[in-house]
Amino acid sequence: MxxxxxxxxxxxxxxxxxxxxxxxxxxxxxxxxxxxGGLRGLRGGAAGGGPARVAAGAAVLCFAACLAVAAYGIDLIVPG
Amino acid sequence: MESFSFLLIAVVLTALAFDFTNGFHDTANSMATSIATGALKPRVAVAVAGVLNLAGAFLSTQVASTISNGLVNDSRVSLVMIFAGLVGAILWNLTTWLFGLPSSSSHALFGGLIGAVWVGAGGSAIQFAQVLEKIVVPAIASPILACGVALIATYLAYKITQRTARHRVDRGFRAGQVGSASLVALAHGTNDAQKTMGVITLALISTGFLPHGAQPPWWVVLTAGMAISLGTYVGGWRIIRTMGKGLTDIQPPQGFTAETTATAVILSSSHLGFALSTTQVCTGGILGSGLGRRLAMVRWGVAGRIAVSWVLTLPAAAAVGGVAAWVADQGDLGVAVVAGVAVAAATGFYVLSRRRPVNPDNVNDVPPREHALTGPSAL
Known part of the structure; x- marks a missing residue:
């Protein structure tokens, strides 16, 4: 064994x-x-200005990283 | 030759029937938490899982070269034993489904085969060390690992989002959960449909219909893929309810962490070569997500019943498989008797299930028994 x-x-x-x-x-x-504040932050609208834009950018980066991991997962599942 | 063909047809049909039960037994693995948190409507969830299982079946048609993965001596396995083993696995799958218990379909299949081979070819054909290595150790390791990982992940998810508005958090995690649940369904299709294709192909090879080392013919791929995805679509609502509502109360962040844990554990286990059971990983993940959230209620009685069903799966399927092998070994009449009893039993289980039906409309109610024991889940 x-x-x-x-x-x-x-x-x-x-x-x-x-x-x-x-x-x-x-x-x-x-x-x-x-x-x-969602999409408004990304456009740098009246809601928060600079900090909001930074936060939105960080969020997009993090989501993109998760998507990349998921794509790698699909690559592992699909053979060849 | 005629009797040969009758048995072969019985094996192919039984393998497809097993594939179907495999599908509806395992819908819960990918979709129970998504249904429980409302990330997907029940009918949409099973449709997504069904389509992804079908896609998975076509993506991977590299069949296993052994029927039992080394658990029994394959050279001593006859067609009758395969048939009997499949019957044992189907009946155990239906029993656990009736009680709403998520048990491993692969363990049921291996159990049925072990019982049938033991009766048909003697205990010396069973590789007991392999059973310990490939069934017992993974069965203990899978839920513990998944539970631990999900517990820490859930704690972190709540900690990080504690200052964020609840509705935004829930919406975000629901969306993410659909993604991770879909990965589990796709991975399931590539693994489990392929198991049935392997059984049918090896039966065809052993009777000389296909040359040695042949790939599964197109109709085997198609029917196996259809059977598992149809089973998935029909949805084992009883098991979905146990995993989504019975074990613990699942909120969207927990659903996300449970499914992400399941995906990560399943993919790393298949990629790094230590086979773990999908069902046990998913159940462990859900339990961990319940333990990781403060104030979440974990119903240990349900967890205990699930654990008992895991311990029983191998011996119970083996017992049925053994009896079936003994009867089916008496010739075509024996095979017909076993098939008749299996169909009658399956019908009986279905009729019993109608007495307290679980369907897409009541799948998100807490099971009555749990409700009575613990009161409404207000926590």
Whole structure:
């Protein structure tokens, strides 16, 4: 019998790392998007000016990072 | 030759029937939390899952080279044993479905095969060390790992968004959840439909209809894909209710973390080569998301019943598979008797389920038994 504990360890570490990274990024994105006031912040409208624009930009970056991880996931699922 | 064909047809039909139960048993894995949080309407959710399972089935047609993944000595597996094993797996899947328990369809299939081979070829054909390595250890590791990861992820998700307006948080996480749930459904299609294709293809090879090492013919890919996606679309509403509402109360952030955990664990396990059970990972993730939110109620009675069903899956399916193998081994009449009993039992389960039906309209109600035990879930 050989139970590959090292493989289980790798799987645990990888799942932990990826999940925490995605959840933290997505949560930050939601918080930042909300602070920016949604699309208005992105356009730098009257709502908040500079800080709102920064928050909106951060949100977009975080969402994009999550999308990239999801795309990598699809790449892993689809063989070849 | 004629008796040969009868058995072969029985194996193909039973494999497709198993594939169907596999689909509706596992809809809950990808969609239970999305339905519970309202991210997707129940009927839309099962349609999305069904389509993604079908897509997954066509994406990956690289069949497994062994039926049992090394759990039994494949050279001693006969067509009758495959048939009996499938019957054992189907009946156990229907039993757990009736009770709304998410149990692993692969464990049921392996259990049925082990029982059938044990009776048909003797205990020496079973690789017990492999059973420990490929079933028992993953079955313990999967839920613990997923539960731990989801717990921490959920805690962080709430911590980070605690100053953000609730409705914005919920809307954001609901959208994200649809994405991660879809990935789980797609991954399911590439894995599980392929298992049935493998069984049918190996049966065709063993009877000489296909040459050794053949890829599944187009009609096998098509029917297996259709069976699992149809099963997914029909939706095992009883299991969806247990996972979405029975285990814990799921809010959108928890739904997102549970599904993200499930996706990450399933993909890293299949990519890094330590096979974990999808059902157990998803259940563990939901439990963890319940433990990670302050004030969330976890119904340990439900978790306990699920755990019992996991322990029973292998021996129960093996017992049915063993009896079926013994009867079916008596010739065509035996095969017909087993098939008849299986159809009658399946009909019986269906009739029993109608006494307290669970459907898209009441899937989001807390199960009556849990309601009576713990009161309304006001927390």
């Amino acid at each position: 050989d139970i590959r504990w090292d493989n289980l360890g790798e799987v645990s570490l990888a799942s932990f790392g990826v999940t925490i990274a995605v959840v933290v990024l997505f949560s930050l994105a939601i918080a930042a998007w909300s602070r920016a």
